[in-house]
Amino acid sequence: xxxxxxxxxxxxxxxxxxxxxxxxxxxxxxxxxxxxxxxxxxxxxxxxxxxxxxxxxxxxxxxxxxxxxxxxxxxxxxxxxxxxxxxxxxxxxxxxxxxxxxxxxxxxxxxxxxxxxxxxxxxxxxxxxxxxxxxxxxxxxxxxxxxxxxxxxxxxxxxxxxxxxxxxxxxxxx
Numbered sequence: 714x715x716x717x718x719x720x721x722x723x724x725x726x727x728x729x730x731x732x733x734x735x736x737x738x739x740x741x742x743x744x745x746x747x748x749x750x751x752x753x754x755x756x757x758x759x760x761x762x763x764x765x766x767x768x769x770x771x772x773x774x775x776x777x778x779x780x781x782x783x784x785x786x787x788x789x790x791x792x793x794x795x796x797x798x799x800x801x802x803x804x805x806x807x808x809x810x811x812x813x814x815x816x817x818x819x820x821x822x823x824x825x826x827x828x829x830x831x832x833x834x835x836x837x838x839x840x841x842x843x844x845x846x847x848x849x850x851x852x853x854x855x856x857x858x859x860x861x862x863x864x865x866x867x868x869x870x871x872x873x874x875x876x877x878x879x880x881x882x883x884x885x886x887x
Contacts, residue, residue: 728830747816751843754809758850761802765857768795795864802854803876809850810880813843817887844884851880 820840827833855877862870 724829731826731829731831747812748839751809751812751816754805754812755846755850758802758805758809758854761798761805762850762853762857765795765798765802765854765861768798769857769861795861796866796869799854799858799861799865799873803873806847806851806854806880807876809847810884813840813847814883814887816840816843848881848884851877 817840820837823831823833858865858870858873858877865873
């Protein structure tokens with residue numbers, strides 16, 4: 714019984730320390746800030762996918778740049794701009810993936826702390842929504858890359874596909 718009493722006292726003090734540490738700013742503030750960052754990152758990524766689609770769908774010699782200005786056929790910027798735009802989109806995809814993985818890690822840590830008595834939000838719906846939104850954009854971007862494979866060249870396409878595979882595998886593993 715003495716051992717149980719000692720363990721209980723230790724767990725109670727750990728619970729008090731966890732609750733004390735987490736009260737400096739409301740959890741809802743951090744969660745809302747994180748949601749906004751993710752939303753902006755996802756919207757930016759969706760915009761990049763639409764830019765790539767628009768650039769690919771434009772007439773063969775004429776493309777629209779990010780500023781919306783038409784490029785002349787003589788300039789030939791569309792084939793050169795497409796790989797740059799795709800690389801930027803993949804970089805943003807990886808950044809958004811990192812945000813999702815960070816949120817998964819936070820959820821796991823909160824689950825661990827719940828064993829010590831900390832408050833734990835068990836609702837997985839927001840986290841699942843994030844993953845589903847990211848995977849949806851992932852597949853759209855991958856389709857655009859596969860459709861533009863001839864413009865990307867034999868050395869860039871395998872590197873992009875490797876980066877795509879890494880994004881998906883890290884999401885699935887975690």
